[in-house]
Amino acid sequence: MAGQVDVLVVGAGPSGLALGIDLARRGVDALVVERTDGLFPGSRGKGLQPRTMEVFDDLGVLDAIREAGGAYPVGMIWRDGRRVGEHRMSDPPEETEGVPYGQPWMVPQWRTQEILLARLRELGGRVAFRREAVGLAQDADGVTVHFADGADVRARYAVAADGGRSTVRRALGVGMTGETVDPLPALVADVRLTGLDRDNWHFFQGGEGGDPLMALCPLAGTEDFQLVARFPEGAALDPSPDGVRELVATRSHLRREDVTDVRWASDFRPRAALADRFREGRVLLVGDAAHIHPPAGGQGLNTSVQDAYNLGWKLGAVLRDGAPASLLDTYEEERRPVAADVLRLSTSVHRGETRRGGATRQLRLGYRTSSLTEETRRTPGPVRAGDRAPDATVDGVRLFDAFRGPHWTLLTAGADLARAYGAGVFLIRPDGYVGWAGETAEGLAAYTGRVGVGDAYRTLG
Template sequence: MAAQVDVLVVGAGPSGLALGVDLARRGVDALVVERADGLSPGSRGKGLQPRTLEVFHDLGVLDAIRAAGGTYPVGMVWRDGRRVGEYRMFDAPEATEGVPFDEPWMVPQWRTQEILLARLRELGGRVAFRREAVGLAQDGDGVTVYFADGTELRARYAVAADGGRSTVRRALGVGMVGEAVDPFPALVADVRITGLDRDNWHFFPGGEGAGGGEVAGGGEGGDRLMAICPLAGTEDFQLVARFPEGTAVDLSPDAVRDLVAARSHLRREDVNEVRWTSDFRPRAALADRFRAGRVLLVGDAAHVHSPAGGQGLNTGVQDVYNLGWKLGAVLRDGAPASLLDTYEEERRPIAAGVLRLSRSVHRGETRRGGATRQLGLGYRTSSLTEETRGNPGPVRAGDRAPDATVNGLRLFDAFRGPHWTLLTADADVARVYGAGVFLIRPDGYVGWAGETPEGLAEYVGRVGAEGAYRTLG
């Protein structure tokens, strides 16, 4: 049966929408399907790391993201109705020329999704709501996805972006191994509150007069912690509360008001509106595989994170940034289908490492800071990486390609788009990258580096990048 679309993306969360944007700008015929009536509500993953801001710059949504959010507020610890000390959420970054976005940016997840959806539609991409995938079958030519309404759709490739309880992953029979990060159930809610300033992230470590856990150095506090954070660009606050093990979390508005009154100096009536609630138990899990035939897993369908350190949404965006250009190369540029094997090769070890990091942050063993910004992640050991210099400089093949100004042009502006970029010997390049010639992948990592262009043509032919790069320097 002939394919009706090139790529079917199941799930319209941040990962699915970002992949839709990337594929649309590459001219790939893709459809994003979502079982719900619309985008999911709630602030959920509100922290966008610097590396994700760089991706959003490339995808053409950074200005909207910057306008919709703000910097992280300073934490304020309360006890018995008094402010007892500030709490810095992140270690101070080191601003450099190569890192234009040096600190996380806070945007409610619902707003990030709206921005990505608007960009997708601007590029001519499509999203179909109320399309619940319930099963699939695949062969050597494509994937057939079956929907709850009895219809089906044929695609050359399918991508599971349908969350931690992924229907697609289960239909594939791909296992996911995980563990609880801690035993305490938690509640997250978007609320409107009077009586708290919007300049601070407010922490109530143990409730009024209740004792309990402290806000540990980078950790998530005790089993009665409540935190209320202003959501930049909105009138809302995000409330997160933890409960003793075995507690049945009540998500009703009245229960949220009772909780605020019990654990802070605020009154029930100070909670003007409860706009959205959800419960969760922090866990970490990793899928056994990120690819099964013509189906690939991204985001929470591939890895589930503790919310500590803001890693889950960001890692999902990095997944699709890695996958999007490879699907485009195979489907539009004549690259070998084996290029898609490098998606799991590159992303699964990264996800495993980020899971270890988020667990460590959750338990207070690691501060939020350099590692959580995701700028140091790379692919030095990938089969797509070739470093041919005998004495590499500060930037090696496989590393993130830093920003710089070369002949008056900002590199991040030159990198924007679906192409590869060749940086030839230039004083400005050498100042940031070190001496050499560098071929930058479409996802902003150095694929090949050499002292001269010798050997570059062979690499370009191997990865299917002929005619797909521009030269600077």
């Protein structure tokens, strides 16, 4: 391991790898460390929301992600060995020019992480496995992270991306406030089996007074099914291969021997929790280290990746572009309220109070109240400062193509832009949100000077 780096990222999950990619393309000397000897092996976070697909477009992995996965299948309900009806998991997607990736995309988490790791290495980024962080100390100039093997790494900033049981968060003394979302324990596993088609997501309902639900979802791009099962309060869960086979045989018409392989299994109890703060000095928290989501609605991995996307450009601006260090304060200012809102949403989806659809696709999330946001128009149009910048075609150029990369983009008024955004001038942040909007460019220089952008942006229109 390097003895000194600009940024040390602890944890090679989706948020840690996404942050590593963003830093690598900005020329930031970063190291991602992971305590285990490889990437997470399970399918757990399999749903990628449309906003995350846009992030992956910018990070250069969208084609690989699309090739690796597929759309969600229609649910099929089974009872007593018979198909009794279909179940639509979410409202129909809306794909328009402004929303080019309208539907959620299913990719097993292990495959998403493989793709992110390959992209990180392609950009020259580094990951060190079998490196367990056990403590840290920080001062005014940096952070020293201690490892179980006795090594230390010194960094200007450190990022905790090491999951819900984050060692780094605990070493900082940052608490986490939350609740048990569902009193019933659950089991998730990746299995291979025969006897079920791969065109449907299969739901097996117990009879009156019978066992709770079990579901088997074909994982696009693989031969596997993801199994999820709930259990009565106090039940003993057995995630062993024999236990999983017995579960399938008990709750469906399939036999034990129809389960030909149990590739990964884990038990869990759905929780929702939020870290008391997302920053402590020179250490910042992302992903599950900062917020824990129940699985329903596919919000956890997506929110985690978008944490990294928000933080990456800010670290790059401070470390490489001369932006004030205070810019990093806006990470918690922007992402903690978003995480809190998404936690409420995912809890509501888990409890059956909210249907998957527009809100869960994360396209409506934004930063209108952020200190980085300035809306100076007297009559704003459909897109305001702080909103996600939608796709469009301006002067024959697709906006997402113009945004792609680690830069800011200035959109000047024109007929094409006015139809999509409303009249005005828009400065788009590197993470695809409108930072500043005005009727003319008057006031733009003051904003870019305050944020530390200067004139380092591309102009279109």
